[in-house]
Amino acid sequence: MALSGRFGDTTGRPYLEGRLVFPRLNLRGEVSWLVDTGADESMLMAADALRFGVDYSQLRASPSQSVGIGGAMSSFVEDAILVFTERGTVAYVYYLSLEIAPFSREIQDLPSLLGRDILDRWRMTYEPPARRLTFDVLSADTTLPFGDPA
């Protein structure tokens, strides 16, 4: 068993869905992450942040700028928990300081990015011709088998 991602039907972009929790903000929900090995760190885009109900005035500034092909950007950071599940068997939990992008019309269609802060802990099988995108989890901060009694 492994985490199962997917490819966009028309774009072919690689995605993985998971749960995101902001403990301090008492917010949680699902995110469709664009798998991005070019991203040093994962980043939540403003559309997802606003959907979650994130109040930007409560966030602290990220200690470093983020740089992409479009230029540099100042972002925010918040302690977060990411959870990914092997369907019906186990949940993998990751704790991180998640970058959060400010809203910008120029990138409003950009999905949130899953970066190497998480991807480096997995072995990825990337096979678009077979529409196969899977992730073998090599390490996680916490593992919760579904068989654990509540």
Place this chain on the structure above:
Amino acid sequence: MPRSDVDALIDLIGDPRELDRDVQAFRRSAERFSSDRRRLIEAYPKQWVAVVDGEIRATGDTLPAVLDELDRKGYPRSRALVRFVEKNHRKFIL
């Protein structure tokens, strides 16, 4: 991990089985958006679209308008896939 820590974690993230079901349902919404992309571009160019449980539940010119419509209709934002539909395909170099 001590039982009390597991319980505290589950309180934060949700019961793993329910979490898995929610994530799978969200994935179906994402797949629906993806498979309908061409139709969405024709029907809702330069608009925001929200998909919940595999169905389009709200559309609008602005993100706040779509989120407000989701709220009015009683759909939880946390489970909605919300995307801006660009009229012309843009390639991502990330």
